[in-house]
Amino acid sequence: MPLAPLWVVVRRVIRNLLAVLTRRKVKTMTEEGTLSILMRENTYKVQYASNNPHSMDRQPYQCTDEANLGAFLQQLALDTWYIKQAFAELWKGGFIALPIVLSAEQIQAYFV
Secondary structure (H helix, E strand, O other): OOOOOOOHHHHHHHHHHHHHOOOOOOOOOOOEEEEEEEOOOOEEEEEEEEEOOOOOOOOOOEEOHHHHHHHHHHHHHOOOOHHHHHHHHOOOOOOOOEEEEEEEEHHHOOOO
């Protein structure tokens, strides 16, 4: 079997090297924390607190009713069981605290 000319080999090596260098690995940064929910008057106050002691305090997210709160919790990718348990506690007039892992984008979007 004849060998490929040197320029063909060099071109293949450069093409492969460029493909490796231009491939970007997208790594989503996440943060562990606690999501607390409390009913205040006619709204639900959803507060996020990071487990990182150096993280800044965040503003709460307000949900006007149960439907909005349920949709919001689903957007945060909470398991259905946790959502049902949260509503059961809130209907009793209680307070709920859930462990959660959020992406930086979710934190910026909801808890600025």
